[in-house]
Every structure is written in C-alpha cells, then in structure tokens.
Amino acid sequence: MAQITFIQPDGSARVVDAPEGETLMIAATTAGVDGIVAECGGSCMCATCHCLVVSGPTEALPVMEDAERDTLEFTAQDMQDTSRLTCQIKATEALSGLTLRVVGR
Ligand code: FES
Numbered sequence: 466m467a468q469i470t471f472i473q474p475d476g477s478a479r480v481v482d483a484p485e486g487e488t489l490m491i492a493a494t495t496a497g498v499d500g501i502v503a504e505c506g507g508s509c510m511c512a513t514c515h516c517l518v519v520s521g522p523t524e525a526l527p528v529m530e531d532a533e534r535d536t537l538e539f540t541a542q543d544m545q546d547t548s549r550l551t552c553q554i555k556a557t558e559a560l561s562g563l564t565l566r567v568v569g570r
Contacts, residue, residue, distance in 0.1 A: 468562040472519065473499040483556035490514040490552035500567035503535040504558070507552035508515055509533055512541035514551040521563035527554060534535075543568060 467483045471493055479499075483492035487491065491565045493501045493514075502513035502543045518526065526549065533553045 467558060467561040469493075469556070469560065470521075471498045471501075471516070472564065472566040474567055474569070475499065483513040483560075485556055485558065487556050488552050489516075489554045489556060490550075493551060493567075497519075498567065500569040501551065502569060503552060504536070505552075509536050509550060510540070510551055510552060512536050515566045515568040516549055516551050516565035516567075517545055518549055519564040519566050522559055522561070523563070525557060525559035525563075527551060531551075541568070557570060 469481050469483050471479045473479055481492050482495040483489055490503050490507055494503050505511035505512045533550050537548050
C-alpha cells in the first residue's frame with residue numbers, strides 16, 4: 466500500500482491509499498480525485514491522467530517508457546519536466562509519501 470497525495474485543480478489535497486501493484490490512476494479515480502478523467506482507461510493514449518510530480522520519494526518512480534513520453538509530448542497540455550501519466554505508475558510501498566499535482570489534459 467502506498468499513500469499518495471493528489472493536489473486537485475482547486476488546490477485542495479486528497480490523500481489516497483493505493484494498493485500495491487495498482488496504477489496511481491486507478492487509485493485516484495476509485496477515490497474520486499478531481500481532474501483525473503482517464504478517458505482511455507489506462508492505455509497511455511489520452512493524457513487525461515496527467516500529473517506533475519511535486520515531492521516525495523521521486524527516486525522510486527519507474528523510468529518513463531517511450532510510449533508515456535510520446536503521449537505526454539503530443540497529447541498532454543502543458544507538459545513539464547516533472548510530468549507523468551499516472552496510468553503508467555504502479556503503486557509500490559516505496560512510493561508512499563509521493564505528492565502529485567493533477568493537470569488532467
Ligand atoms: S488514462 Fe489515458 S493516458 Fe493515462
């Protein structure tokens with residue numbers, strides 16, 4: 466289980482318990498985090514699960530694959546150096562304490 470904090474578009478923080486192996490997108494949508502639409506259902510195509518990494522154990526994040534980078538570059542709004550697609554990140558204990566800011570598309 467990883468405890469992940471999502472900063473929603475209105476600035477409020479939402480702490481979500483993400484079960485081991487579940488993507489952060491699924492954990493967020495299950496918990497009703499605002500701004501994560503996940504139109505493609507986690508297929509790395511829509512970028513509506515886009516978040517910025519704010520703080521926490523960033524070294525525990527998985528390396529970004531080409532597909533994630535391509536979707537961020539071509540589909541996401543306001544891609545930044547800290548951009549990630551939450552459907553491409555599986556929860557691990559080591560990620561507990563991570564804070565993400567929701568961008569959506
Ligand atoms: S849910 Fe569509 S890219 Fe993540």
